[in-house]
Structure formats: structure tokens, C-alpha cells
Amino acid sequence: MKTNCSNDTPACKSRCFKIALLIVTGIAALGLLVMLLWNWLMPELFVGARQIGYFQALGILLLSKILFGGCHAHGRWKERRQHWESMTPEEREQLKGHFKSRWGHWCRSDKAEDKTVGSPTHHGE
Structure with missing residues (x-):
């Protein structure tokens, strides 16, 4: 997997x-x-x-x-897929960038740089 x-x-x-x-x-x-x-x-x-x-x-x-709870999850994914398909390529890239900036730091190899205060990749979230 x-x-x-x-x-x-x-x-x-x-x-x-x-x-x-x-x-x-x-x-x-x-x-x-x-x-x-x-x-x-x-x-x-x-x-x-x-x-x-x-x-x-x-x-x-x-x-x-x-x-x-089993039946509701499929409907939500279907709605998300329809929303994704209705987006322009620019909107898709913007959304990808948002998720990457929010979640992409989990498995990055540059974690030492992330921990420095004032680093451009440091998020105070």
C-alpha cells in the first residue's frame, strides 16, 4: 500500500x-x-x-x-471530485499550493530549516 x-x-x-x-x-x-x-x-x-x-x-x-456513517463519506468524495473537475487549471494549482504549504512539511527532508524562527517555510499554525 x-x-x-x-x-x-x-x-x-x-x-x-x-x-x-x-x-x-x-x-x-x-x-x-x-x-x-x-x-x-x-x-x-x-x-x-x-x-x-x-x-x-x-x-x-x-x-x-x-x-x-458509511454512506455519507462516498457522497462527500463525489462532491469534492465534482468541485475539482469544475475548477480551472489555475485554481487547481492554487489549491495544490495551499495544501502543500499546509501539509507538505510532514515528510520534507529540510526539517532543520523549518524550525528556524523567521524562516519563509515556518508556519505558526
């Missing part, structure tokens, strides 16, 4: 690995939270409700994403 890193430097790969690890850890923690809340609340509130295991909690998370 190809990452969004702009180059293949070790620092870039390390940063992308850390982001992926953070996402996986967040999903794991959310699954644990769902399991603990379910096991604490549901058997007490509903007669016949049983406790669930960790992987069942992850399944509930996935099912809720499919039922309540």
Missing part, C-alpha cells in the same frame, strides 16, 4: 509509521472502551443482554460505522 509520503527518507517513513501506529492504537482503545461500557451498562439496563468480548466490541464499532 502506497503512503502519502512525498519521499522515501527514513524520517518520512518513521513519521508515517508513527501516524499509523497512533491510528491502530486509537481504534484498539476505542474497542476496549466500547466493551467496558457495554459490559457495565447493557446487562443492567436490558433484561437478557449479555456481556461481550473485545472482538465483539470491535464488531459493534464496525457495524455502527457501516449503518450510521
Whole structure:
């Protein structure tokens, strides 16, 4: 699977690995939270409700994403694609430049220059 890193430097790969690890850890923690809340609340509130295991909690998370959040994302991407296709080449380049200035510094090899105060690539965001 190809990452969004702009180059293949070790620092870039390390940063992308850390982001992926953070996402996986967040999903794991959310699954644990769902399991603990379910096991604490549901058997007490509903007669016949049983406790669930960790992987069942992850399944509930996935099912809720499919039922309540899965269909909307496709529509948003379709709208964005239509907007992109309706833009002029100059507007597209301007938007690319905006995203590159905002997000392109994640995997750049010139990070030392970025940290200097007053550097033209330093963003105070």
C-alpha cells in the first residue's frame, strides 16, 4: 500500500509509521472502551443482554460505522471530485499550493530549516 509520503527518507517513513501506529492504537482503545461500557451498562439496563468480548466490541464499532456513517463519506468524495473537475487549471494549482504549504512539511527532508524562527517555510499554525 502506497503512503502519502512525498519521499522515501527514513524520517518520512518513521513519521508515517508513527501516524499509523497512533491510528491502530486509537481504534484498539476505542474497542476496549466500547466493551467496558457495554459490559457495565447493557446487562443492567436490558433484561437478557449479555456481556461481550473485545472482538465483539470491535464488531459493534464496525457495524455502527457501516449503518450510521458509511454512506455519507462516498457522497462527500463525489462532491469534492465534482468541485475539482469544475475548477480551472489555475485554481487547481492554487489549491495544490495551499495544501502543500499546509501539509507538505510532514515528510520534507529540510526539517532543520523549518524550525528556524523567521524562516519563509515556518508556519505558526
